[in-house]
Amino acid sequence: MESPSLMLSSALVLVLIGVIFFRDMVHRQRDLLSVRNFFLLGIAFFYGWAGIVYGSSPGGFPYVSRGEGMGLIAIGLPIFMGSFFVGELLGKRVTSLGRAIPPANFPVTSPSLILSIIALMMIAVGVVITLRGGERMTYTDVLILQFSGGFAACAMGLATYYLVSRKYNPLAWSIFGVTFVLASVVTTFNTTGRREWLTIFFAIAWTWYYATLRYRSLVPVAIKLTPVVVATLVIMISYSAIRHDYGTDASYNQRVSQLVDVAKNPLGGMGDAIKVFTPDTPAITSFIFEAYPDSYERTPLNGLAYVFAMPIPRAFWAEKPNALGVAVQDQLDADATLGPGILGHGWSEFAWVGIVYYGLFFGAFVTIIDTTLRRRADHPFFVAVIGAGLANVMALARGDTGLFFVQIIAAWISAFAVLYFVRYTASALIGGFPSVAIPPPIDDESEDAWDDYAEDDEHAPQVQVM
16 A cells, blocks of 8 residues: 655655755865765655655555554654754753763874774784674674774774875875775674764765865865765665675685675675665564554663663663564564664654654764764764764664663774773873874855854864874
């Protein structure tokens, strides 16, 4: 059964987000690459585009709506978006909370960047070597896995910054290449997911943008970032066609062989492109709208409880909250964990009120992070850490929202911990070399853009020259 209301609502959300991105590109009032925009990109893909596809042809998805579920999503989308924008306004009132985030304002020298990259990648490789995949994973393995995502992505971000600052240096190119290869292997090993590897590509564009591109006009930015975006899409589509071949128990050699095949023939998986671009989030959300509370009880604030309960072993708390995706998997008798969608999370907890407080929270959350990032945009270590969770930020819209939020925070904490360890154990070496920091360009265009962007003197760029 088609749903014109869902198609219309999804199309309007898609247009609204497109207008926001266009405004950011043209007027430069917000950074084009921001945590807010990655979150909205997830909404645009998993509800905007996917809602149009599901509303026009719901057959072939894990759940075929009876009709009312799609209609309720059509209502829920504008409610969520409105709540999100209100949350942004509320977040602007409490941006001082961002001061609790470590500034990571370290001396930007060659040793500080190289040592940090080495430390992060050594830990990332060590985690992959020690973790056991599939059903053999213990509680410790699962807990480490939540904190491991930030290491490789943060290293990739710093390698990108070093390359941009020393683009004619063969050592910088070598470090970038080795980091990319290692990061690609460790983020695809012991998993069939794509988010961690996708974050590696995001980290490259993210750090490059904050190093130099954010100060450029629209056309040069588009020309330089477009190849990165296209390459990322092609590689992800190609990898999607083979990622399940060996499951989570794929050996190191098997996974490397797959990545080599992708590199040799990046267009080999184009036949599976339709699967990549038809996510089932609206279908699962529709099931939740129709099944809760008639068939299953609502679980108020389950997402919040899940976040705080995540580190506690189930052996100590047998009844600790489950991820909603796991519950829905059992309810639909599916073979894999399903993405309930952020609207599904809200509805399963507190109906319309739940959708509102999810929108309010994440609107405030991304505003606090982006405001803090804006103030520290010239701190490459801080920028690299925030970029270490971008694919999970985008995936918040799909869900499991609680799990991805935990992984975002855990990635930031783990990356900060390694960087501060390097900073204070090698302080003499790090500070004793010339700075390789990239200062913002001083010209009329960049100053005008910054003046429109900044709120006060505290936000102006502070060039690190230590």
